[in-house]
Amino acid sequence: MKYHIIINSVKTVDALKDAWTKEDYIFLLEKFGIEDSSESSTSELLELLFMAISDFEPEEAAAIILDYKLADQLNENQIEQISHEMLLDKISEEYADITLHHQLFNINQLLHKAYNGTFPNAKATVVEFEITPNKDITKEVVLKAFDKTLANNNVIKRLFSNHLAGQEAFDEAESIVWDLTSIGENSYTLTTSEYWMSRDEFKDAEFDSTVVEFEDEED
Known part of the structure; x- marks a missing residue:
């Protein structure tokens, strides 16, 4: 045609609009050790999340978020491997399984901002x-x-x-x-x-x- x-x-x-919801932030905050955050606004939750993430090593934080978003598609070893590779490469462009690129981009960019550029900027x-x-x-x-x-x-x-x-x-x-x-x-x-x-x-x-x-x- x-x-x-x-x-x-x-x-x-x-960054993509609506890549993360308020519920995502609340759940991740709990994963990073901060509870009772449901009364905060979405922007406040994101600031809290960035502070909470910064208390963890980059690879550890990456693994936590990868597990939250992609546990159904990746096993524990794959998550650990990607959490390290993300610090070196634009994993959302280079990972072999292109069906995961969209979510890997959102995860990478959240970490990029949380760590002020430690992760590559896709x-x-x-x-x-x-x-x-x-x-x-x-x-x-x-x-x-x-x-x-x-x-x-x-x-x-x-x-x-x-x-x-x-x-x-x-x-x-x-x-x-x-x-x-x-x-x-x-x-x-x-x-x-x-x-x-x-x-x-x-x-x-x-x-x-x-x-x-x-x-x-x-x-």
């Missing part, structure tokens, strides 16, 4: 765009449409060229795009890692793109 796309804005951010990209016709819009469709405007050295284009061309199933699109939200009649906001898509990689603000669906051949 052929789509017409208008890129209205591409922003680089170091970035996310937020794209506001219009697409017509507004039909069958999925994360996969948007990535295939954006292929027309992204620079040739873009990581998605280099790693998933066959997928973008409709020659292979593109299940990875669900993890590459962290969020795709409709904000108007034909308007959407896409959120992803700067690793996958950076502001500098967008060549055209308005373009046409033909999206080819992958058709699985039955045996």
Whole structure:
């Protein structure tokens, strides 16, 4: 299908709105030894959490938060390993399982701010765009449409060229795009890692793109 796309804005951010809830902060504060904090405002809870976290070694704090958010996906050894690797590398970009990148980004950025830069500073990209016709819009469709405007050295284009061309199933699109939200009649906001898509990689603000669906051949 052929789509017409208008890129209205591409922003680089170091934190995602609503990544953490008040309930998250209260639970984590208990994990870090502070109870009876439920009467505090969300901003006060975050300040308390930063102070509580700073009393722990960075690796220990990382392990506590990783366990809270990803205990269902990671075992104890993996959590311990990641808690150390986070101090050296942008784990939300480099971890092999890309389905965890979104949560790892949120965890990393919380720790980055709590420790004033001890953890590497990862970035996310937020794209506001219009697409017509507004039909069958999925994360996969948007990535295939954006292929027309992204620079040739873009990581998605280099790693998933066959997928973008409709020659292979593109299940990875669900993890590459962290969020795709409709904000108007034909308007959407896409959120992803700067690793996958950076502001500098967008060549055209308005373009046409033909999206080819992958058709699985039955045996």
